[in-house]
Amino acid sequence: MESRAPDESGISGAEESPGRLSLPAQIFMALAVAVVLGFTAWHLATVFLYVSPPNTVSKQHKETIDGYVLPEFEQNWKLFAPNPLQQNIDVQARAEVQKKDGSTEQTPWVNLSAQDAEAIKHNPAPSHTEQNELRRAWDYFINSHDEKNRPNGVRGELSEQYLKRIVMLRFGPVLNDGKVQSIQLRAEVTPLAAPDWSADKRSTQSSYRQLGWWQVTTADLQKGDRETWSSWEGSGQ
Structure with a gap:
């Protein structure tokens, strides 16, 4: 009796589709995304506390905030600044x-x-x-x-x-x-x-x-x- 080769299309259907990440790779990518998002959230929160008016959180963690922001991420502005530079x-x-x-x-x-x-x-x-x-x-x-x-x-x-x-x-x-x-x-x-619309004639x-x-x-x-x-x-x- 003549033997027939297995149906290749059936075999390929049982295998993982090309381009799909393996489970370890998916776990690694998920962890990498979580780390990036976590660092971004930390950075934005720390800079926000640095430029915001003094509050309980910023006072309690002042050394940590200053240690992270200064000098690379130093900000020369403040939220709700009463006297902007003129x-x-x-x-x-x-x-x-x-x-x-x-x-x-x-x-x-x-x-x-x-x-x-x-x-x-x-x-x-x-x-x-x-x-x-x-x-x-x-x-x-x-x-x-x-x-x-x-x-x-x-x-x-x-x-x-x-x-x-x-x-x-x-x-x-x-x-x-x-x-x-x-x-x-x-x-x-x-x-x-x-400005032109101001009555101030300094x-x-x-x-x-x-x-x-x-x-x-x-x-x-x-x-x-x-x-x-x-x-x-x-x-x-």
Whole structure:
């Protein structure tokens, strides 16, 4: 008697359909989705508590919330903020440099905030440094000094060192063919114009908060710049 081959269509029907995940793979995918959803929920809840007004939960878990949000996910806004920022603040700096012939000169003011804004413009993923470093350093200084720019304790002194080092990162040890001896900062504060529909006719004239001159030392420079700064010809050091 002639034997017949099994019906292949029947065999294929008994097998798993192509493209269907196995049970272990389905379990793994379900766990992965659960982890992603859980992390997303945690992230949104933590950021919400950070920007929301102080409450029982945010006060009780403040260290945990701050530890997660800062510095990578720092937010510069608050829900229900009573006093939104209504002014532009440009941090500017200039330097006193010593030339090789021993003479000194002051450089023009450099708008450091404008440099950051230009670096951020058209950049879909600007760095945290470009967005926040200078701005937060200036806020740190203002909040740790009185109106006469006198430091309120150790935090004030640290804020001065921080600002100096940020500026020296921008300027470098040599600027305009001269060794940077000292630097000076100021903030140009320009109120935003009121909208057309508002009866508020506030002035948009800029005002300035100018600091004194700060002497530059090797501690304010990157390691790679210290030798250049110390060995600059005509520096007298």
